[in-house]
Amino acid sequence: MRIGELAERAGTSTRTLRYYESRGLLPARRADNGYRTYDEDDLRLLSQIRVLQDFGFELEETRPFVDCLRAGHPAGDSCPASLAVYRRKLAELDGLIGQLADVRDQLGRQLADAERAAGEAAVPKCEMTG
Amino acid sequence: MRIGELAERAGTSTRTLRYYESRGLLPARRADNGYRTYDEDDLRLLSQIRVLQDFGFELEETRPFVDCLRAGHPAGDSCPASLAVYRRKLAELDGLIGQLADVRDQLGRQLADAERAAGEAAVPKCEMTG
DNA sequence: CCTTGCCTTGACGTCGGCGTCAAGGAATAC
DNA sequence: GTATTCCTTGACGCCGACGTCAAGGCAAGG
Numbered sequence: 001m002r003i004g005e006l007a008e009r010a011g012t013s014t015r016t017l018r019y020y021e022s023r024g025l026l027p028a029r030r031a032d033n034g035y036r037t038y039d040e041d042d043l044r045l046l047s048q049i050r051v052l053q054d055f056g057f058e059l060e061e062t063r064p065f066v067d068c069l070r071a072g073h074p075a076g077d078s079c080p081a082s083l084a085v086y087r088r089k090l091a092e093l094d095g096l097i098g099q100l101a102d103v104r105d106q107l108g109r110q111l112a113d114a115e116r117a118a119g120e121a122a123v124p125k126c127e128m129t130g
Numbered sequence: 131m132r133i134g135e136l137a138e139r140a141g142t143s144t145r146t147l148r149y150y151e152s153r154g155l156l157p158a159r160r161a162d163n164g165y166r167t168y169d170e171d172d173l174r175l176l177s178q179i180r181v182l183q184d185f186g187f188e189l190e191e192t193r194p195f196v197d198c199l200r201a202g203h204p205a206g207d208s209c210p211a212s213l214a215v216y217r218r219k220l221a222e223l224d225g226l227i228g229q230l231a232d233v234r235d236q237l238g239r240q241l242a243d244a245e246r247a248a249g250e251a252a253v254p255k256c257e258m259t260g
Numbered sequence: 261c262c263t264t265g266c267c268t269t270g271a272c273g274t275c276g277g278c279g280t281c282a283a284g285g286a287a288t289a290c
Numbered sequence: 291g292t293a294t295t296c297c298t299t300g301a302c303g304c305c306g307a308c309g310t311c312a313a314g315g316c317a318a319g320g
Binding site: 143 | 308315
């Protein structure tokens, strides 16, 4: 199949496929007329890349998974290098989520304090006027 | 004070201050020789910006806080517009944290599955050989 | 006078993952 | 023949918050 069909079947763009090729991630065979040619295996590699991209992996981080599939393994994560990326990514995510949760809590307190201050300014010393 | 001193006292760079000025966020008075001149109030505005930046706010999102301080309010979040940004940011954070938690769980399962598969491949049908 | 250290504006570089446009070749439909 | 649609390479644009370099001005110390 050609680049347009592969892009459509994978739910991405031809530009993206050319970009992956430029990064050496998904090289293509060439037909006599110079057109890029792909097969079903390429679709599997591409699907693996897309899944990981959706997870927030950088392109380079998908490389071990692609290499693993290309080496004939049943899944992209059947290789130690891929598992290592999983673990790094998990640690990274845990750290990030923790940071964001901290920020979230601080912001929540800031908002509560600011709302309280605004309320007191609007109705000052309410209990003294009764 | 001049730009270098303000930058140092705020723990940032002169480039950053010029950038803020170019965005209209922190304009500076000028001395006769053309040098930018700042006062203690500018340091407060800048500190407010930096705190919010550290929280992950975009520069534009800090503008209501700066405007609020400049209007003479005691804090950057003493104005409704600032509170609105707080609330938007909280919602945004909650959404993001939720997404990341989902990804984290999926990744954790992927890793567990892949590790189990690798283990079974290494010691296949262990209970059948006993 | 000369050096040093601050300041000025202007402009290009960074990072990732593409989008988008341009100019032209190739294959298919009619 | 020609209209359409696919394909090719090349190259600039984008986003955000600056970093970094260049060329030159201004002030103070020795």
